[in-house]
Structure formats: C-alpha cells, structure tokens
Amino acid sequence: MSIVDTRTPNPKSFIPGATGDWEVIIGMEVHAQVLSESKLFSGSPTEFGCPPNANVSFVDAAMPGMLPVINAECVRQAVRTGLGLKARINKRSIFDRKNYFYPDLPQGYQISQYLDPIVGEGVVKLDMADNGEIEIGIERLHLEQDAGKSIHDQHPNMSFVDLNRSGVALMEIVSKPDLRSSEEAKAFISKLRTILRYLGTCDGNMEEGSMRADVNVSVRKPGGAFGTRCEIKNMNSIRFIGQAIEYEARRQIDIIEDGGTIDQETRLYDPKTGETRSMRSKEEAHDYRYFPDPDLLPLEFSDAFVAELAGNLPELPDEKHDRLVRDYGITPYDASVLILEQARADFFEQVAKGRDGKQSANWVINELLGRLGKDDKDIEDTPMSAAQLGTIVDLIGKGDISGKIAKDLFEIVWTEGGDPAEIVETRAMKQVTDTGAIERVVDEIIAANPDKVEQARAKPTLLGWFVGQVMKASGGKVNPQAVNEILKAKLGIE
Amino acid sequence: MSVDTETVKRIARLARIRVTEAELAAYQGELNAILGFVEQLNEVDVDGVVPMTSVTPMALRLREDKVTDGGYAERIVANAPLSEDNFFMVPKVVE
Numbered sequence: 081m082s083i084v085d086t087r088t089p090n091p092k093s094f095i096p097g098a099t100g101d102w103e104v105i106i107g108m109e110v111h112a113q114v115l116s117e118s119k120l121f122s123g124s125p126t127e128f129g130c131p132p133n134a135n136v137s138f139v140d141a142a143m144p145g146m147l148p149v150i151n152a153e154c155v156r157q158a159v160r161t162g163l164g165l166k167a168r169i170n171k172r173s174i175f176d177r178k179n180y181f182y183p184d185l186p187q188g189y190q191i192s193q194y195l196d197p198i199v200g201e202g203v204v205k206l207d208m209a210d211n212g213e214i215e216i217g218i219e220r221l222h223l224e225q226d227a228g229k230s231i232h233d234q235h236p237n238m239s240f241v242d243l244n245r246s247g248v249a250l251m252e253i254v255s256k257p258d259l260r261s262s263e264e265a266k267a268f269i270s271k272l273r274t275i276l277r278y279l280g281t282c283d284g285n286m287e288e289g290s291m292r293a294d295v296n297v298s299v300r301k302p303g304g305a306f307g308t309r310c311e312i313k314n315m316n317s318i319r320f321i322g323q324a325i326e327y328e329a330r331r332q333i334d335i336i337e338d339g340g341t342i343d344q345e346t347r348l349y350d351p352k353t354g355e356t357r358s359m360r361s362k363e364e365a366h367d368y369r370y371f372p373d374p375d376l377l378p379l380e381f382s383d384a385f386v387a388e389l390a391g392n393l394p395e396l397p398d399e400k401h402d403r404l405v406r407d408y409g410i411t412p413y414d415a416s417v418l419i420l421e422q423a424r425a426d427f428f429e430q431v432a433k434g435r436d437g438k439q440s441a442n443w444v445i446n447e448l449l450g451r452l453g454k455d456d457k458d459i460e461d462t463p464m465s466a467a468q469l470g471t472i473v474d475l476i477g478k479g480d481i482s483g484k485i486a487k488d489l490f491e492i493v494w495t496e497g498g499d500p501a502e503i504v505e506t507r508a509m510k511q512v513t514d515t516g517a518i519e520r521v522v523d524e525i526i527a528a529n530p531d532k533v534e535q536a537r538a539k540p541t542l543l544g545w546f547v548g549q550v551m552k553a554s555g556g557k558v559n560p561q562a563v564n565e566i567l568k569a570k571l572g573i574e
Numbered sequence: 575m576s577v578d579t580e581t582v583k584r585i586a587r588l589a590r591i592r593v594t595e596a597e598l599a600a601y602q603g604e605l606n607a608i609l610g611f612v613e614q615l616n617e618v619d620v621d622g623v624v625p626m627t628s629v630t631p632m633a634l635r636l637r638e639d640k641v642t643d644g645g646y647a648e649r650i651v652a653n654a655p656l657s658e659d660n661f662f663m664v665p666k667v668v669e
Contacts, residue, residue, distance in 0.1 A: 117639050124644030132660045133650045137643035141650050153639030181590055183664040231661070232668050239668070240661035243650070367588060372628075380633035 086258055089302040090211055093261035097333045103302040104329040105309070106265045106295060107257035110272060111250050112282040113226065113290035114157045120225055120249035121148030121191065128288055132242040140247040142186035147375055154249040155379065157281040158198050158223050159389050161251055164279045164396055165218050167202025169386050173222075175376040178368045183241050184228035192252075194370040197222035198379065204255075204275070205398055206267045207416035216268050217256035226250045251282070257296065257306070262325040266318050269293060274397050274420055286316045295321055297328045299336070307332070308342040312349050312356055324349035328356050400425055408437030417445055423459045424449070430466035435473050443473055447490055468493050471500040480504060481511050484556045512558045515566065518550070521558075522566050525549050533571060540573045576606045 094101035116126055122139035139146040162169050174196040177189040199221035206214050228243035253272065259265045273284040273291060284291050293316075298309035312328060315321045327349075332342050347356040395403070397419045404415040404425065418428045418441065427448075432440035448469060452459060472489055475481045481489060481504060489509060493500050504510055512518060525546060526533055536542040543564070550563045567573075577585075579598045582605065586593040593601060647660040656663035 118641050118643075122644075123637070123640060123642030125641045131647065133647035133662075134660075135644045136647065136650045138650075139643070149637045150634055151639050152636035155636060179588070181588075183662070183667055230664075230667060232666065234658075234661075235663070235666075237666050238656070238663045239666050240658070241664055242661055367584075369588070377628050377630060377632060377634040 083257060083306060085306075086217065086256075087214070087260055090260060091302075092210055093263070094302060095299075095329055095333060098337050101302055102299045102329070102333050103260060103304075104262075104325065105257050105298045105300060105306060106259035106261075106325060107309075108255045108259070108265065108268065108296070109294040110253045110255075110269065111226075111292045111294075112161075112253060112272075112276055112284070114154050114223075114249035114251055115280060115282055116151055116153045116157065116249055118151055119247040120151055120154050120223065122247055124247070126248050128290075130244055132240075133244065135244040136246065140186075140243055142188070148191065148373075150376070150379065151249065154223060155198070155381070156389060157249075158221060158251055159381075159386060160279050160393065161253075161276065161281045162199035162202065162221055163386075163390050163393060164275050164281075165199070165202035165204060165221065165253070167218055167221065168200035170196065170198055170200055171381055171383070171386070172196065173198040173379045175223075175373045175379065176370045177373045178224075178370055180366060180368060182227070183239060184230045184243070184246065186228070186243065186246065190225050190227065191373055191376070192224035192370075193222035196378075204268060204271055206264065206271055207401075207412060208264065208267060209413060213412075214264070216258045216264075219254040219256050221251055221253045224250050224252055257298075257309075262322040262329075265295065265325055266322045269318055269321060270420065271397070278394055278397055278422060280394075286318070289316055292316045293321060295325060297325055297332070298342070299329055299332045307336075308344050310342065310344065310356075311346050313346055313359060315349060317351075320349060320351050323351070323354055324356055327354060331356065404428070408432050408441070410437050410441040414438075414441045414445060417449075421459060427459055427462070427466050431470045431473060433470075435470060436477060439473055439476065440470075443469055443490075447487070451490075451494060463497065464490075464494055468497075468500055475500060475504060479511060479559060481509060482556060482559060484551075485509050485511065488556075509557065512554060515562065518554075518558050518562055518566055519570075521550050521553050522546075522563070522570055525553065526570060536571055537573065543567055543571070543573060546571075576609065577602060 089103055091101070094103055096102075113126075114120070118124060119126060119140065122137045124137040124140055125135045127135060139148060159169055173193055175191050176194040178192045178194070179189040181188060197220045201220070202218035204216045204218060206216060208214055226245045226248040228241055228246035231240040231242065234240045255268065259268055273286075276282040276291070277284045282291060286292070292314055295312045295315055296309045297312065298307040300307045310328060310332070312324050315324060328347070335342060346359045348359045349356050400419045401412070401415045404410055404418060405412055410418075418425045424444070428441060428444045431444055448462065448464065449459075452462060472486055472493070475489070476483060476486050489500055489503060492498075492503055492507075529549075532542070532545060536546065546567050547560055547563050550558060550567075551560065579602055582593065582598050582602050585605075586601075651657040651660050651662055654662050
C-alpha cells in the first residue's frame with residue numbers, strides 16, 4: 081500500500097522537541113461489533129453477559145466437521161456501514177483464514193477478509209473547532225469473526241476460556257494515516273461511533289467492548305517522510321486513546337532526539353501509569369499465512385441489493401448537520417455538537433420547532449447538556465422535557481423573563497418539575513416591563529449616587545454600574561435593555 | 575525455491591507440531607519435493623488470469639439472522655481435559 085499524504089501540516093498540532101517541531105501521524109483500525117441476533121457463521125446468539133459458553137454452538141467451538149454458513153444480516157450491516165462511510169461497495173469479496181494460535185480461538189484461525197474486502201475506500205468528515213472541516217480517508221472495511229475471552233484471575237496457574245463472543249461478527253474499519261493529533265483521533269472515533277449508531281450497525285458501547293481500536297502512531301518532522309510506527313492495541317476508551325497518543329508521540333520523539341531508532345512493535349497502554357509498553361517480542365512476530373477459506377465461496381451480491389439498502393438508510397450525521405444549519409440558522413459548530421447523539425438532535429428539534437433556532441441551540445447545549453453532564457446523566461434520562469425547555473425559551477422571547485431569571489427558572493424546573501409559565505406567574509418572576517416602575521428605581525439610584533453620575537457622564541462605559549444596581553434593586557426582574565435605555569435618557573448619554 | 579532446516583523448524587512451530595532435530599532432514603526433503611512439484615506450475619503463463627478461489631460455479635449461500643443454536647455449554651466443554659463452571663481451563667496464557 082503506498083501512502084498518500086492528503087493533509088497540510090498544521091502548526092497548531094505540532095509537538096515541540098529539542099531539535100524543533102514534530103508532527104504525529106495516526107491511523108486507526110477500529111473493530112466494531114455488528115448488531116445482529118446471531119453470529120456471523122453460526123446460529124448461536126450474540127447476547128452480552130450470558131453464562132460461560134452458553135452462546136456457543138459446535139461451529140463456534142470448531143468441532144471437527146462443522147461448516148460455517150454466513151448470516152445475511154451481517155452482510156447487510158457491513159454494506160450499510162460502507163454506504164454511511166461514502167465508501168466503495170465491493171459486490172464480490174472473499175473470506176480468508178488468518179492463522180494464529182491462541183486458546184480463545186478454537187479454530188486455530190480467524191475467518192476474515194484480506195485481499196478482497198466487502199467495502200473499499202471511503203471518507204469521514206470531522207468538524208474541528210480550531211481547524212475547520214477535515215476529511216479522514218477510510219482504507220477499507222471487512223467482516224471477520226470475534227475471538228473468545230480468556231480470564232486470568234480465577235486460578236493461580238490456569239486461564240479460563242469463555243467462547244460466547246467467539247464467532248460474533250466484527251467489522252474492522254481501517255482509516256488511512258490521515259490523523260495529525262490526539263484531538264483529531266478522538267474526534268474521528270467519536271464521529272465513527274456516531275455514524276455507526278445512526279445506522280444501527282453497531283451499538284458503539286466501548287466499555288462493553290463492542291467497539292475497540294488499535295491505534296498506529298509515528299512521528300516525523302512536519303511534512304517530512306513518514307517514520308516507523310508503533311501499534312497501540314485494544315483501546316476501549318476515547319479519553320485513553322488521546323492519552324496514549326500523547327504519551328507515545330513524546331516517547332518516540334525522545335528516542336529519536338537521543339539518537340535512537342523506533343522499533344516497529346505492538347504496545348499496550350496502561351491507564352494507571354499513563355504509559356505504553358511493548359507487548360510482543362520480535363521473535364514471536366506473527367505470520368498469519370492468509371489463504372482463501374475453502375469452506376466459504378466468494379460473497380457476491382447485486383446492484384439491486386445495494387440499492388435497496390441505500391434507499392432505506394436513515395438520515396446520517398452529516399446530512400442532519402447540514403439540515404440543522406440550514407433550517408434553524410445555527411452555527412456549524414453547534415450543529416456538530418447536537419448531532420453527536422441522535423437523541424440530542426431530536427431534543428433540539430423539538431425545542432427549536434417554531435422558535436428561535438440559535439436561542440434554542442444555546443439552551444440545549446449550554447444549559448441542558450451542561451446540567452446533564454453535572455448530574456452524570458444521558459439525555460435519555462433528562463428530567464426536563466423539550467416542551468418545558470421550549471416554554472422557557474418562549475418566556476425569554478416574549479420578554480417575560482430575563483436571561484438571568486431564566487437560569488433560575490431552569491434550575492427550578494430541573495429539580496421540581498412543573499409548567500415554567502405557571503412557575504413564573506406564581507413565584508412573581510416576571511420581568512418588570514412597566515417603564516414607570518423602572519424609572520422610579522432608576523431615579524432613586526441616581527439621586528443616591530451623585531458622584532457616580534458625574535463619572536458616568538465623563539465615561540459612559542460606567543453606565544454598566546448603574547445597570548447592575550438597578551438589576552440588584554429589582555431582583556433581576558427588569559429587562560436590562562430597557563434599563564439601559566432609560567438610564568441613557570436620564571443621564572443624557574448617547 | 576527450497577527450504578532450509580530453519581524454515582522447517584519455523585513451519586513446525588507455527589503448526590504446533592513437535593519435530594525433533596533427527597527428523598528435520600527428512601521433512602526438509604519432503605517439503606522440497608512438494609515445492610519442486612508445485613513449481614512446475616510456473617511454466618504456465620497466468621498473466622491477466624483471475625486467481626481461482628473456488629471450483630464451484632456459485633456464490634455463497636446466506637442464512638437468515640435467527641438464533642437457532644447454542645444453549646448447551648455442558649456439551650461444549652464435555653471433551654475438555656479440564657473445565658470448571660463450563661469454562662475451558664487451559665495453562666495460563668498472559669501477554
């Protein structure tokens with residue numbers, strides 16, 4: 081594979097070293113468990129958290145004479161994912177045997193796809209806050225079997241093997257080495273997870289292991305030749321992926337700057353120490369001896385098969401992003417935050433329908449998501465409905481409450497529930513719009529502070545002090561805009 | 575193309591087959607004879623011919639996504655030399 085560098089070096093992501101700046105080059109291999117009822121080549125269930133070996137058939141245990149039969153839904157899921165990645169769909173693909181010896185792989189080989197994968201090149205778009213929109217190339221996607229699970233802490237000198245996961249379908253999604261910082265790598269895996277969740281092809285639960293990533297990291301002088309890479313295996317947390325890349329890039333830079341060379345090797349990240357360490361010794365270097373699996377014929381399907389799947393795809397994150405910007409007039413960055421989860425975008429749309437889009441986005445992103453984060457809750461568990469938040473936005477829009485009071489109201493509705501409009505009435509939170517009442521307060525404050533009046537006339541920015549005093553005197557229930565107008569008039573400031 | 579004794583050792587190790595030093599020469603001879611026989615294929619011009627991965631003129635048959643198997647952990651581990659709570663037990667492997 082020849083590597084084409086599609087990116088322009090971005091000084092913001094350079095890493096300083098003793099000999100000048102360095103650039104980190106990252107590529108990822110993401111293993112995503114396919115959402116299906118049964119396994120890739122057998123009829124046993126894929127359910128998570130079952131008793132040991134309960135979800136195992138004689139095919140999964142590789143008993144002699146058992147033959148694999150492919151699951152049509154897993155094929156459809158792989159094609160859907162390929163379409164979601166705007167990738168080339170290969171109507172003919174081949175299953176190969178990848179040979180290696182390990183107790184959780186009873187066949188002695190993993191059925192995978194090597195030279196002819198089901199999906200070819202595609203692309204994932206990322207919205208980077210500081211670097212705009214970037215495109216990350218997808219090299220390929222192929223179908224393969226997951227392995228079983230070994231447990232090492234049950235016995236002093238034996239490992240326990242559970243084959244429940246053995247044979248569950250995985251999609252291995254390989255990116256091109258187009259990522260140039262830990263931030264981009266984290267954004268990539270988040271976006272990929274969002275796409276898979278929208279498509280319903282993988283649940284994306286990294287804690288349960290249904291999405292894991294191998295991260296390839298190398299460093300080079302900006303724009304120079306690619307360096308030797310190290311592969312950090314089996315990462316199942318977005319935060320740890322970021323930390324591992326930061327550590328690994330620094331480690332490689334230090335070695336090179338000390339006159340050393342990087343060994344191409346597999347490493348593991350230890351979240352406790354924040355370091356990566358070498359995993360396999362070189363003499364054990366793997367020799368997979370791929371060859372076409374003689375038990376499986378080539379996988380072939382028609383254009384009509386692909387067209388039907390393409391016709392039934394849901395709205396994808398990028399399409400939703402563009403529609404939210406277009407229909408609600410929100411910023412592309414706000415849209416990228418809202419589309420991260422489907423439930424978030426749905427909630428926003430319920431709030432924003434028939435209301436001010438920017439104001440709605442602001443309240444959903446800054447207040448609602450912020451508050452959810454504070455309580456460590458998902459949007460599915462929000463105590464505040466879209467209708468309630470919508471009413472708060474309405475009250476602000478009508479001028480019934482100020483932004484400051486709205487935040488208090490938000491907190492009341494969040495903790496106590498109820499109809500925001502009614503709460504505003506019963507608790508006398510309504511903004512004073514009666515200019516006569518505001519004028520009386522303004523007059524009192526002007527009369528009590530002749531020195532400040534002089535200063536404000538000389539330096540109109542001091543008007544803010546008066547606004548603050550009026551707000552305080554009225555318990556925040558006056559419209560700051562109105563106060564400003566009245567003050568200016570009374571003090572004769574333009 | 576021919577294999578040396580080191581390659582024979584490596585192939586044996588990858589296949590998890592124990593081959594003693596005394597047996598190496600014999601296996602080397604056998605493997606080289608097989609390779610020599612297969613090498614006759616090099617005489618055929620295969621430029622532009624798609625590699626044949628199957629001799630059957632049909633595509634893969636697909637099955638519907640239904641749970642039809644599993645649920646017999648005792649039978650899965652029945653022949654295991656060692657098992658506990660329906661786990662297979664194997665000599666400790668930690669990487």
